[in-house]
Amino acid sequence: MKNVIEINDLHKFYDKGSHALKGINLNVGEGEFCILLGLSGSGKSTLLRCLNKLIDSTSGEIRICDEDVIKASGKTLRFIRRQIGMIFQQFNLIKNLTVLTNVLSGKLGFVSLVHSVTFSYHQADIEAAMENLKRVGLEKFAFKKVKNLSGGQQQRVAIARALMQNPSVILADEPVASLDPATADNVMKYLGELNKKDNITVICSLHFLSLARKYGSRVVALKDGVVVFEGKPCEIDEKKFKEIYGEEAEEVEIR
Amino acid sequence: MKKTEINSILKVFVTDLLFWTYFFGCVYYLIHHWSGLILNTVIVVIAGFSFTIIFSALGISIGRTVHLPTEKTKLKWYKTFWAWSFIAILFLTLMVGWNMVGVNPYKFFTKFGNARGIMTGLFNPNIDIIGICLSALAETIYLALLATLFAIPFAFVLSFFAARNLMPKTLLGNTVYLVIRTIATLFRSIEAIVWAIIFSVWVGIGPFAGMLALMVHSIAALTKLYSEQLENIDDGPVEAITATGASTLQVWIFAIIPQIISPYLAFTIYRWDINVRMATIVGFVGGGGIGLLLLQQQQLLRWQNVGLIIWMIAAVVWIMDMTSAKVREKLLEK
Missing domain, CATH: 1.10.3720.10 (MetI-like)
Structure with a gap:
């Protein structure tokens, strides 16, 4: 299996002096569905944001599809970023624009500035956007404003936006943390489908172990910026769970 | 001494100085307004400065009440220097303001006739x-x-x-x-x-x-x-x-x-x-x-x-x- 993501000895210090990532080593192969577990503040979000350089890493090496992320800037960085779709806990859509416009914004890395300034898109892009909306079951909502959609629907719009990039990797930063359990499973199902059908590599941070077991092909657990567990989802027993989440933690089963 | 300590002492002193200088400034204005007495204004500053020193030495300070609110006492309000100085300053300010602006209720109520033109x-x-x-x-x-x-x-x-x-x-x-x-x-x-x-x-x-x-x-x-x-x-x-x-x-x-x-x-x-x-x-x-x-x-x-x-x-x-x-x-x- 080819490695899509290679992370070597990655460190991140924030300006205020906190050491968020303490030497992360991690390889993710093509087509994997890798789940990041860990308490809030364990470095999951930081790690995901270092991968597409939304945050500058302090030291170490990140290679995605054989491109050096940390050294990249300008055009090269934009080229790397457009291969990586990203999904956020708060959906991060532009709420007062239509669903279609939001989905089309996923194509911004590909279009010229003039095209984006005049808000004119190629017919092919619009068709692709409608196609992607169909995939997430929202083609009827294309001309509605995002703010009129429910949380689960908004996250599906965000998935369609990421799909516009034809990404080889999708980074999902707690994509279901602000959704109810039923909607959460529904959104995860779409991510799982992309992983299986389109062979997109997914790295997804989660809090629910049940979802990790259902969708993940591998689990990586972080604690205080260090990888404390790496293996198959089924290998996490009670002892491992307490190692990751601390002695007092009890697993909450949400089905 | 720590920098913060010097800072707070300075703050207390400046507040006291401003308070007393303003107090004597108001008093001076009123004396001047009513008796026409002209004194050197430096006297206001000197009085303010010396009262700051004297009252601080006696342990009475507005600045300390303002900047070090932890030193709370359980005295009734009318027994505190803080309350009386507030009342004094408010009263003085009103007096000075009244005279400076030339407030004149008599004119207001008796000279309406002057505005008859514009009113009609x-x-x-x-x-x-x-x-x-x-x-x-x-x-x-x-x-x-x-x-x-x-x-x-x-x-x-x-x-x-x-x-x-x-x-x-x-x-x-x-x-x-x-x-x-x-x-x-x-x-x-x-x-x-x-x-x-x-x-x-x-x-x-x-x-x-x-x-x-x-x-x-x-x-x-x-x-x-x-x-x-x-x-x-x-x-x-x-x-x-x-x-x-x-x-x-x-x-x-x-x-x-x-x-x-x-x-x-x-x-x-x-x-x-x-x-x-x-x-x-x-x-x-x-x-x-x-x-x-x-x-x-x-x-x-x-x-x-x-x-x-x-x-x-x-x-x-x-x-x-x-x-x-x-x-x-x-x-x-x-």
């Missing part, structure tokens, strides 16, 4: 001059509109550089931010009426001078309002659009502008509304429009004409106020 004018407005009045009003509305419109592009561009979250945290970024913010604040604190005096000398009396005055003031005010709006935007979409591989300019256009466009419009309409009101005042000092007409008629003592002008100004301001509130409400609907 107000209730018998001269409809015959409505033509001149309307054209002057149009001048005012248009000059306010142009001042607002011309201010938009300047304020729009400047606001991006005056928004903390958009400026890079480098020396250059901080300098640009500070310079633009300072100039905007400075220009805003100079009233439009002062700008009108400057421009009526510069380009001559007339609506053009008024427009320039309002424009300068509007640029400063809108830059501040716009940039505050920018500082309040949701960072999420910015992050998401950056992650798609969009360039900085594309991020601004897609993730920032859609978030600010309706509040910007709302602020701009509000500004136009303010500008129409200000244009009347600005007209008084040479800015043209209805203000200038009002000034002329008032100096000619044509009270019936003044009456009509006042009613028309009120009507326009009222209509502008209502419509702009309605439009703003629509724009800011979430």
Whole structure:
């Protein structure tokens, strides 16, 4: 299996002096569905944001599809970023624009500035956007404003936006943390489908172990910026769970 | 001694000094006002300084109450120095203010007759001059509109550089931010009426001078309002659009502008509304429009004409106020 993501000895210090990532080593192969577990503040979000350089890493090496992320800037960085779709806990859509416009914004890395300034898109892009909306079951909502959609629907719009990039990797930063359990499973199902059908590599941070077991092909657990567990989802027993989440933690089963 | 300790001692001392100097300043003003006695004003400072020292030595200090609130005592309020000094200062301030302003209730209640001219004018407005009045009003509305419109592009561009979250945290970024913010604040604190005096000398009396005055003031005010709006935007979409591989300019256009466009419009309409009101005042000092007409008629003592002008100004301001509130409400609907 080819490695899509290679992370070597990655460190991140924030300006205020906190050491968020303490030497992360991690390889993710093509087509994997890798789940990041860990308490809030364990470095999951930081790690995901270092991968597409939304945050500058302090030291170490990140290679995605054989491109050096940390050294990249300008055009090269934009080229790397457009291969990586990203999904956020708060959906991060532009709420007062239509669903279609939001989905089309996923194509911004590909279009010229003039095209984006005049808000004119190629017919092919619009068709692709409608196609992607169909995939997430929202083609009827294309001309509605995002703010009129429910949380689960908004996250599906965000998935369609990421799909516009034809990404080889999708980074999902707690994509279901602000959704109810039923909607959460529904959104995860779409991510799982992309992983299986389109062979997109997914790295997804989660809090629910049940979802990790259902969708993940591998689990990586972080604690205080260090990888404390790496293996198959089924290998996490009670002892491992307490190692990751601390002695007092009890697993909450949400089905 | 630690730096913070020296700091707080200094704060307490300065507060005490200000308190006592103000106290003796008021006393001096009242003595001078009533007895005509002229003393060297240095005596106020000397008295303030020595009372600060004496009372601090006695352990009585306003500054300590203000800056070190942990030293709470359980005394009844009328037993505290703090309460009595507050009452004394309030009383002295009222006395000084009364004399300085020349408050005179007797005049207010007995000299109503002097205003009879303007009052009868107000209730018998001269409809015959409505033509001149309307054209002057149009001048005012248009000059306010142009001042607002011309201010938009300047304020729009400047606001991006005056928004903390958009400026890079480098020396250059901080300098640009500070310079633009300072100039905007400075220009805003100079009233439009002062700008009108400057421009009526510069380009001559007339609506053009008024427009320039309002424009300068509007640029400063809108830059501040716009940039505050920018500082309040949701960072999420910015992050998401950056992650798609969009360039900085594309991020601004897609993730920032859609978030600010309706509040910007709302602020701009509000500004136009303010500008129409200000244009009347600005007209008084040479800015043209209805203000200038009002000034002329008032100096000619044509009270019936003044009456009509006042009613028309009120009507326009009222209509502008209502419509702009309605439009703003629509724009800011979430």
